[in-house]
Each structure stands twice: as C-alpha cells, then as structure tokens.
Amino acid sequence: MSMEIFEVVSIGVIASVLVLLLKDKQPAIAYLLIVLTVLYFFLFVIQYVKEVLQLVVFLGEKANIHSAYIQTILQIIGISYVAEIGANIVKDAGLDSIAVKIELIGKVFILILAIPIFKSLIETIINIFPIT
C-alpha cells in the first residue's frame, strides 16, 4: 500500500507530459487523456474505499443498527463520490458552471435520501414526548 503511491505519482507525471505533448495539436484527445487518467485514479482508489466501507457495515452489524440506515449512508457516500468524479471531469474541461450544477444536484439527492431517516427521528421524538 505504501509503494502504490509511487505508481500513482508516476502515472500522473507521465499523463501530464503526454497531455502537454498533445495539447496544442489535438486538444480534444488531450482532454480525453486527462479524463482517462482521472478515471483510472478513481478506479484505483475505490478498492481501498471498499475496505473502509466494509468496516462501516461490520460495525453497523455489531451495533445492531437497522440495515436500511447503513445502506442509506452508503448510498449517500456513493452519490457524493459519483458527483465528485463528474464535477472534476467537467471542471477539467473548463466548464465550472456545469460542475457547480452537478454538485448542487448531488446535494439535493443526498437531502432526498436523508428524508426517511429524518422522519423516523421526528417520530421517535414525538413518541418520547407526546404532543397533547
């Protein structure tokens, strides 16, 4: 795991040199090269994210938390991950305004996913302190 950082850094350097080589002749292909590098990096890091998430699921099972809550949390992390990837790729093309909109939509979706948890929280509170 400590050696793989060298791999990541060297691939980043090689990709940036190749992009510089192509930039003024074929900007579209240079951009696709950037996208491919970003995709490789995210595909690389998801293996380690997976291990961390397995730990989260394991802890949730040990603590007897309802599996729907854990799954909602995982889906929220997944939405933010995908939105981050998309926003990064679009930002690389220089379209900052579209990147901001992607992030905004991701936030709205996260909010929508959190609604059932929030509802159950309110119901629990009302059960503890009944409104007469």
Next chain:
Amino acid sequence: MIGDTSILFQIAGIGIIVAMIHTILKQMGKEEYAQFVSLVGFIIVLLFVLNSISDLFQEIRSVFFYKG
C-alpha cells in the same frame, strides 16, 4: 495495483499520429479529409474512455448501491 496503463501511451500515440496526418493532409490542401481524420481519431479514443467509464460505474454500483 493500477490496471493496464499502457492505454495512456496508446492514446498519446493515436493523438500524435492523428495530428501528423492532419498536418500532412492540410499541407496537401485536403482540408475536409483532415477534419475527418481528426474526428475518427477522437471517436476511437472516446471508445476507450467510454469503456473505462462503464467499468468505473459498474464498480461504484457494486460497492455503494448493492441491494440487500
């Protein structure tokens, strides 16, 4: 642990060759063929990238959005 990275060099090679053909065709005065070659090179590279995107999304779906 990063997968096959020779694809980066492959794409850079495609880009350089396409740029060369583009320049040569332009010198010969065949502007429309030059544009066409650029487009074809772009589409070939786009296919590689689409494959990679689909791999990534499949992986993300299996990690974060599994049902059950």
